[in-house]
Each structure stands twice: as structure tokens, then as C-alpha cells.
Amino acid sequence: MVCLKQVPARDAVLRLNAAGTWIQETDINFEVNEPDIYALEEALRLKEKHGGEVVICCLGPARAQQAIKEALAKGADRALHLDDPAFQGLDAQGVALAMSRALEKEKPDLIVTGLQSDDFGYAQTGVILAELLGLPHSTIIMEIQVTGQALKVRRELEAGWFQWIEMPLPALLTIQSGINKPRYATLKGIMASKSKPIQKLTTAALGLTPADLALRQKIAKVYVPVKQTKTEFFEGSPKEIAARLVDKLKNEARVL
């Protein structure tokens, strides 16, 4: 089971909405959250090695179908799409709760997620999901070994340190970016994906009430950060810029 989400493209030029509470979602491109691509690749490799099925679990509006289709084209077998107007703007607890309801029935052996999202960046959804499902978990994983019902994973620690961790299956892992080289979808994969099932799940299907999804933390305002250091910007032709930069580096910063 791979949990993934769709986020604004990395190179998208983001603008704030009129109320200053979020970004304008019209007119920008979306893509699969990059850390989740590594999680998907890990799942596909485990399937190739050990068999089984790779299922996508994605919460998001209709546009997220694009992300789901991309994952199916790369080799996932089917998808759960949690789509309901009530899911908009959920916090990590809400997303994890909705996903936990969808996954309870699936009883996957292993759940993998990216380590965090490129939009909110909470880095919480996976771990909360594990807790709600009563599963052991580990985070920021750089290598997975499966032997029978046991899991051995290499967890990244700070400053170049690592640690092997063993746990029983079923379990949940959040995957560090860079663990693998993600594949591209083939034409054959894209064709095959068209017949793969996508199950749509609403709050009603998941037995969720508005009270269940009430926000525990609310984003009151989003704004462009005020700079802490004052950057001196240089404009002009590349040659002019280069000359002035070198002058600054030599005479002001004194590093040349």
C-alpha cells in the first residue's frame, strides 16, 4: 500500500489567494509529491521481488486522478481515491484518520509513504496513520529487507549516521528521498493503467463525520516571508553582473 499525494509542481509560480489563507490553485500545474515517488518505487520493487499487489491510497480532489494514473502507469495494480469536499484543507490528523478508515479493510502487509509533503511539510501523516492502525513504524528509511513476516530497515539518522531496525509485519515506513532511482512509466504501462480500477471513497463510505475531521490546527494566514538578511541583488548583462560581483567579493566581502 502506497500513500501518495499531489502537490503543486516544484517549478510552479505560486500566488496567494485573495484571503491570504492559501495559494491560488487555479492556473498551476500539480505533480506527485516527490518523496512519495520514492515510496512508490520501493513498493514496486518489493512486489517484483516478493509478489503481492501494490495499491495506491490518495486523498485529494478530482485533479489528484492524474497522480493516481501516473502511479498505475508505473506498475501499481489499483487505487483508492479518497475524494470528498469535506477533505479539503485537512490537517495531518484528519488525512491520517480518513486513510486509516480506508486501509482498515485492506489489511496491507506494508504501508509506505514519502517522508513529508512538499506543500504542508508536516512530516506526520504516516506516523499518525501507523498509530491509528496500531502498526509499528519507522521513519526516514534508506533500505528495506523483507524476510517472511519480519522487516529489517535502514533508518537514516542525522549527520551521516544510520541504524538497522527490525520489526514484525504488518508495519508502516516513511521513505527517504534518494533511496532508489524511480522508474518512468512506459507506454505499455500507460496503456495498461487505463483498465486498472480506481475506487472512489467519500466520508460516507468511510463512516466519517464532520466532527471526526475537525481541524486541530488551523492555518490562519499564509504570506511571503520577511527576509532576515538583506540581499543585495545585481542586474544587468551577465558580464556587468560578473564584474560587479567580483568587485564586491574582493573589496566588501574580502574573500578574493
Place this chain on the structure above:
Amino acid sequence: MANDVLVFAEHQGGKIVRPTWEALAAGQHLAQDLGTGVSAVVLGAKVADVARELATVDVADVLAVDSPLLAEYTADGYAEALRQVVTERQPRFLVFSHTYQVRDFAPKLAAALKSSFVSDCLGYRKEGDRLIFLRQVFQGKFNADVEVGGEGPALVSFQAGSFREDSVRRGAAAVKVNAVPVTLAPEKIRTKPGERFREAKQAVDLTQAEIIVAVGRGIKAPENLELVKKLAEALGAEIGASRPICDGGWLPMDRQIGSSGQTVAPKLYVALGISGAIQHQVGMKGSRTVLAINKDKEAPIFEVSTYGVVGDLFEIVPPLIEEIKKVKTG
């Protein structure tokens, strides 16, 4: 006076880790603004020494949770032990530093407590009775004001550097260390951690470099690294990189700068095509002078740069190399 702020003190092998001091500074700050007291909590097996060191800080008391089952960090053990401490003490805020360990168990603890966890904050401010936490969204392109609702303790973690470790107030005398008993069941700790290890000895020590030319996604293709090498040669610099470049195998891992790589503080840091996500910034923001060249004027790298050029690095770098050579030979 109630002690409404509880700070989690992380340690490694009996040594308090640096981010803990920042979390303590944050906790002291928060308690002062709330007109309440602050306590520190430490978990482990035989934590008396760590607790004694924490007791030199200006806090109301230190809570020491000692259990053989906490000898090594596990998410299951730490989350359950802290859940019991929080349930008994009922603090309003539980303060963390946003370390890998905290990321591993704090969301679990929050879920178990049915509490909110505002993760990776840059700071907070007080507006009347309300506390507003500041965190980055969209990889640092925007900041967001976050309010915590609901009853019960809220968990909050602060990003490295949000509070200064040297701003921790020390106490006039050591405070009391209170042992807090917890009940843990060995079968509830499902993960078995192994020894910590390092992949290979770091071949390149960028921490001592006086000048670093660092390269990010903007370089587009590995063959373009030649240009970066030429600039580094002209400057007499070491080459560093952001994580995606090392993940992609374009440069070896020991060139990586940032939270999962090396932390550097050269006299000059040249950032080429690096957007400067916070994971990168924490590794280089101690640099004395930062020159950033990036085509995206919204790139967060410009928040920490001295000199900035919004433009195409492939156009700017070649004349820059020429000018540097002129100055150096002239």
C-alpha cells in the same frame, strides 16, 4: 505556579544533543510569555547524569523517566512513556526540537493523546491570549501562521536555529530532579533498534573549507558540473551540493550539505541553482558571505544570501570565472 510548559530533552548515549538546548530556550521563552513555569523531561535507562546536567538550567524541575525498556530509543517506548508523563502532568505545551528522533515519535504521541502537533516551527508570537505559531509551507516559499485549537496539551517542535542554544538561562542553584515512574510492557515495544553506524568515513571534510561552491538542481545535467568545477578552481574552492544532486549520483554523498549531510561555515558560500529548502539552509546558514545565483526570484536561498543574482547560472558563471581569474592574476 503551575508548570504548563514541558520540554523534551533528547540525548544520545548519555550526552545531551545540541538541539535540546534550543528546545530549552524555546520552552523558557514560551513559559515566560504565558506567565507559567517550565519543566524538562528526559527518558532513558540510568539517566541520572543527564538529569543532573539539565537541573543546572533555570527550570522548575527535571522529570527523569528511568526504565531499562528505554535504554535505546524506540518510537513505541518513548511515545508511551511520554504519554503517561503528559497525562499525569497535564502541561499546556510540550516543546521539542525538530530532530529526526522527534519526527519519528512525536506524531504518534500526538495521535495517542488526541492532541495537535505543530511541527517544524520557526517561532511563535503572542496576540492577546492567543499563541500563533509560525511555520514554513511550500518548501519555504511561504510562511504560515498556525493556531492550535481544542483542549488538552499541544505539541510543538521548533526548527534548528529558531532559538539560540546560548540563550538558555542557567539557574542559580540546581533544581530538583523528580523521578517519574512509568509502566511499560516489553511486548508493546515492537521495533528492535541496532547499533548506530556510519556508512563510510567522510572522505571530504567540507567543514574546514574557506570557500565552497555548492550546486543544486539548477545545474540540470551531470555534464554541466564541468562549469561548476571551473568556478571552484578559479576561486580555490571545495565543491558541495544539495541533496538531490547526491541522491542522483552526480556527486558523491560526502559532498552533501544540509541536515542529512555536512554543516559548513565558510567565508564564502556560492550557491548555484540551489533553491535553499530549509534542509539545505541549516547546513550553510553559518556562512559569512553567501552568493546565490538562481532563476527563481522566490527561491528561499535569497533569504540567507548576501549577494543575489536572479538569472541563468549558465549565462552568469562563465563571465564570473573570467573576472575572478583577472582579479587573481592582476
